[in-house]
Amino acid sequence: MNALDWLNSQAFQAFGQQVIWSDMIGNTVGLAALALGWRRSLWTWPAQLLSGAILVAAYGSAQLSGGVGKQLLVIGVAVWGWTQWQRGRRDHGGEVAVRFATPRERLFLLGGTLLGTLAVGGLFTAVPELSWNPWPDAYIFVGTLAAMVAQARGTVEFWFAWVLVDLVGVPLAFSSGLAFSGLVYVVYLVLVLWGMRDWWLRSRMSPAALEGAAA
Numbered sequence: 075m076n077a078l079d080w081l082n083s084q085a086f087q088a089f090g091q092q093v094i095w096s097d098m099i100g101n102t103v104g105l106a107a108l109a110l111g112w113r114r115s116l117w118t119w120p121a122q123l124l125s126g127a128i129l130v131a132a133y134g135s136a137q138l139s140g141g142v143g144k145q146l147l148v149i150g151v152a153v154w155g156w157t158q159w160q161r162g163r164r165d166h167g168g169e170v171a172v173r174f175a176t177p178r179e180r181l182f183l184l185g186g187t188l189l190g191t192l193a194v195g196g197l198f199t200a201v202p203e204l205s206w207n208p209w210p211d212a213y214i215f216v217g218t219l220a221a222m223v224a225q226a227r228g229t230v231e232f233w234f235a236w237v238l239v240d241l242v243g244v245p246l247a248f249s250s251g252l253a254f255s256g257l258v259y260v261v262y263l264v265l266v267l268w269g270m271r272d273w274w275l276r277s278r279m280s281p282a283a284l285e286g287a288a289a
Contacts, residue, residue: 081131100128101258108262111225111232112269114170119156122222123149143204144215151219155226162228172273175229183220183231190216210246214239230277233270240266 081096107121126148133142163171175183191212198208205211221235240263247256 081128082134094132096128096132100125100132103128105258105261105265108236108265108269112265112272114172116156116159116170118225119152119159122155123152126152144218147215147219148222151222151226155222158226159228170228172228172230173277175224175227175231179227179229180231183224183235187216187220187235190219207246207249210242214243214246217242230270230273233266233273236262236266237270 081099082094084092085095085098086093103121104125107118107125110118110121126145129145129148130142133145159170191209194215195209195212198205198212202208217235217239221232221239224232224235240259244256244259244263247259
């Protein structure tokens with residue numbers, strides 16, 4: 075058995091569904107990445123990259139081409155986000171400074187997410203082999219990108235985007251046979267609400283956050 079076969083083999087069963095190793099390991103690393111993001115650690119980006127690489131195998135085994143595409147996108151954005159945080163603003167403690175997005179940034183995120191979902195959903199509908207559930211898949215695909223862009227910019231809206239992704243991601247994961255992904259999305263939601271509160275409070279305390287968007 076090679077490494078890919080092992081990753082896509084059953085680890086255990088939950089709620090009458092099999093949990094494969096790639097689903098379990100990739101999402102566990104993803105949880106660690108979210109926790110590191112909450113702590114504003116640069117290691118959140120390598121962790122997201124690794125999680126995305128492993129989850130490519132999980133979504134591939136479930137024949138969710140949209141999910142595979144999303145994880146490939148996660149890998150690319152993780153590299154970009156890492157560079158953004160390395161040269162971004164710092165608070166008095168030397169950590170990445172967080173803030174609320176400007177009205178222009180919010181409009182860009184909302185408009186980009188809407189147009190992106192329509193475009194990707196249309197593609198998935200026109201090419202059914204890319205996704206058996208095109209519109210929810212497209213919504214998660216584009217919503218994940220929007221969340222990571224907001225995170226790379228150090229904006230509190232990052233957490234709001236993840237809440238909206240989770241609301242669709244939980245039922246879609248369970249219905250796709252990725253039970254562990256569904257359970258992890260529930261844990262994500264708890265961490266997201268906790269992280270949202272922390273970044274919200276920090277955005278009010280950080281002088282750098284009051285200077286507006288980074289160049």
